[in-house]
Amino acid sequence: MRNLTDTMVETATIRINSLTKDFRNRKGMVRHALDSVEFAVKRGMTTAVIGESGAGKSTLIRCVAGLEKPTRGSVAINGRQVAPPRHGNTSPVQMVFQNPADALNPVRSVGWSISEPLRKLRRRERRVRVAELMASVGIDPARRKDRPRAFSGGQLQRIVIARALASSPEVLLCDEPTSALDVSVQAQIVNLLLELQEEHLFACIVVTHDLAVARALADDVIVLRHGKMLFSGPLDVVIEDSQELDPYVRQLVRSSQQMEIKKVAREQLA
Numbered sequence: 001m002r003n004l005t006d007t008m009v010e011t012a013t014i015r016i017n018s019l020t021k022d023f024r025n026r027k028g029m030v031r032h033a034l035d036s037v038e039f040a041v042k043r044g045m046t047t048a049v050i051g052e053s054g055a056g057k058s059t060l061i062r063c064v065a066g067l068e069k070p071t072r073g074s075v076a077i078n079g080r081q082v083a084p085p086r087h088g089n090t091s092p093v094q095m096v097f098q099n100p101a102d103a104l105n106p107v108r109s110v111g112w113s114i115s116e117p118l119r120k121l122r123r124r125e126r127r128v129r130v131a132e133l134m135a136s137v138g139i140d141p142a143r144r145k146d147r148p149r150a151f152s153g154g155q156l157q158r159i160v161i162a163r164a165l166a167s168s169p170e171v172l173l174c175d176e177p178t179s180a181l182d183v184s185v186q187a188q189i190v191n192l193l194l195e196l197q198e199e200h201l202f203a204c205i206v207v208t209h210d211l212a213v214a215r216a217l218a219d220d221v222i223v224l225r226h227g228k229m230l231f232s233g234p235l236d237v238v239i240e241d242s243q244e245l246d247p248y249v250r251q252l253v254r255s256s257q258q259m260e261i262k263k264v265a266r267e268q269l270a
């Protein structure tokens, strides 16, 4: 496993040290959802997290967001320990989930949802900022008064991303950001995230079951299994090293190769 070098630790936006999270089941038995996980993500960089169901990916994201308290170890953003998000405070960490419709209030306009983190601005400034944010994710600002149901899944994910960016986060956490979307829309969202990261330089952690998404978005990858970090490093190196050892990674590689074969076949038929 790659160790954190001193320079990496010093310049990292997200620094995760010996992170352990235990849960107790109803019988009082301890389950290690995360066990001594350790990595860092620099400003403007992305780490993908992969691992089978129950590996601890969501728990990791929730710990970085301050939604779960580590049992041991720590998560720091720019040198400060993460704290639980408080109502009314804008957090340096924002999240984008799998289902954009669940993340937006269905009875409020999308403009209202995007402006929520901007409550401290004056009304006029807020309206200008909402229009800028909508335009930056490719949604016509004239649609700010529409409700979520008037948008497609891909458009809703753009709106969720606009709201996440409203508070100029240092860190963006994406939990399967494309898996609920049509294949044709997935690449658009990946490209949007890449463009926005280049502009805003947030550090990003993306949980994905899709190696193509990991390859497109991430600089590094970590593989979790039963809460432990099995591998970490540049995606291609990790895939090469871990395929022999980890059945889940082997399965991921196989399914991404099959997708690639189908894509080439479709292109040849077209």
Ligand SMILES: Nc1ncnc2c1ncn2[C@@H]1O[C@H](COP(=O)(O)OP(=O)(O)OP(=O)(O)O)[C@@H](O)[C@H]1O
Binding pocket: 023, 024, 025, 031, 032, 033, 051, 052, 053, 054, 055, 056, 057, 058, 059, 060
């Ligand atoms: N609040 C909780 N209480 C008890 N156990 C929990 C809790 N949250 C997670 N766990 C357990 O911790 C382990 C890791 O769960 P987690 O949801 O982080 O996995 P995951 O990799 O995100 O899985 P999936 O891909 O299915 O979403 C699992 O065994 C899960 O049952």
